[in-house]
Amino acid sequence: MLHAISLAVILSGIWWVLSGLTLVLILGLGAGSILFIIWICHRMDAIDHETHPIHLAIGSLTYFPWLAWEIVLANMDVAIAILKNGSSVRPRLMHIKASQVSEVGLVTYANSITLTPGTVTLDVEGQDFLIHSLTEGSYDGLLTGEMDQKVTALELDKGYPMITQQPVMKDSSEDAPPKPERET
Amino acid sequence: MDIILNIVSWAFIIGGGIFCLIGGLGLVRLPDMFARMHGASLIDTMGIGLILIGLMFQAGLTLITGKLLLILVFVFFTSPTSTYALARAAINGGLVAEVEDDDGSSKQEAGPSKT
Amino acid sequence: MMFIAGATAVLVTMAMALFRSLKGPSVYDRILAINSFGTLTVVLISIHGFMTGRPEFLDLALVYALINFIGTIAVTKFVTYDHMGHPTYDNDPGDI
Structure with missing residues (x-):
């Protein structure tokens, strides 16, 4: 769970740095894509201590x-x-x-x-x-x-x-x- | 304040440029491929690092600094990986490293021990 | 002015890398030189963006950094194995 949160934080940071817009539509699309990517990564079983060494x-x-x-x-x-x-x-x-x-x-x-x-x-x-x-x-x-x-x-x-x-x-x-x- | 920022920025960009030049010189001048890797690593760390930090001082605290930081972190994480892949390929391709003996003077060709 | 100084240094270094990639005795020298060349291109694009006052160029620099890394790995793999991968079947994960 912590790893998924860390992935979400990193992805939001990248989205914010690359877009920098505060329109509701853009932010909504960003949140949508982040959730989609987390779902894909979860499905690939790619969220663990190796891809996100938060320890x-x-x-x-x-x-x-x-x-x-x-x-x-x-x-x-x-x-x-x-x-x-x-x-x-x-x-x-x-x-x-x-x-x-x-x-x-x-x-x-x-x-x-x-x-x-x-x-x-x-x-x-x-x-x-x-x-x-x-x-x-x-x-x-x-x-x-x-x-x-x-x-x-x-x-x-x-x-x-x-x-x-x-x-x-x-x-x-x-x-x-x-x-x-x-x-x- | 502006002048100070400009001076700091100048110093970083000039320093980075000098390190880039030295790295390029190493790329041209060093004796064999494994030694040239160190020259390339000079460019990959100090050269690009100092220049991008100098640009950060120009950008101030904006999203542009964030982008520069992203580039910097990305290059720092990927450059060892590609260097390692290249070194492995060179060893597997039969390239031998030119090394010096412990006594210092005699140069010998020694292939990295293949396993 | 400072951007021009930085860009000049980077361009001269790129010329050195190009020299090595043309002369390099082995193919690995050439890959190494081209990898450095790509890294320098990232810096050059960034500096150019600042010089013309269009920071959007940083996005291009970021993408170039990504492509540079993947390209180096791909060329290295191609030189080592003479192909980019096998077709996979059944439970074979293929080579990575």
Whole structure:
């Protein structure tokens, strides 16, 4: 129920930002379409804690500003590395272990790593990430594990499905190198 | 008040432009594809972010700011996703990353471990 | 004036991205460059809207951001699998 309300609030916000009209007809049409979309999503069984991670809402208030600041710092680092004409560009590959337990947490962590310039997540196998890093600074910054701890603190709610052996299996079958043509 | 807003706006837009240029330079200059991703990510975060924030100062507290915020949030959420998809495709396509050894000097070609 | 400065920087960066997409040794370089090009186009459309005093252009920018994302994913998938999906039958969910 809470998830449906969150969806309704988000949709109303988008409708209001995009239209900005206060005519009764327009607002009525907006309310109608929002209800219709919620009904469709309910029918698709697409309203749950994964599409609307509202249990992360309170933690994000502190996490995203911290992430934004981290992105600014990483940007400076990478910009200087690029301007120095490659003398401080030292690409590396490394495996790191994520400590999150839920899939939403893992996705948040992997996307945060990618969003920070200087580090890109190349591969996710369960809790094992393959990272490509550009400079010494970004490499060391990731190894401190500060971001890992923050994301783990973010997904405080452990009531949701834990990651098990299954996602790993699913991962390898889904993302196998180019599939051969399937016979139809 | 107007002057202050204009100055702040100038600063943000110029900063964003500079970061865009550096990112583009990285896109041209960095050695291999996985390294160039970092240049593109520079454009996707600071470049577009600073310019749109600068435009927000011009728009003031109106619905236009809301639209700019919507664009910004959307780009921030989708750019890692497409980068990840691209990285996966590159690995599966057999592209190897050029990495440096721990001792620093010797460059070697090392493919990301295929699983 | 400030819009012109911003637009110039964005245009020069777009030229760099275009250079990479023309030169790029592998197809993935080209996709990456075109993805950046699309992101820069979003910024350019926004700036143009402010420059001409017509903020309606922001709607176009938003739509362009959506299409850019979907287009990148689609091209990446096409390059990887050589097709965009199989016909599905029975309980087969198809590939996503």
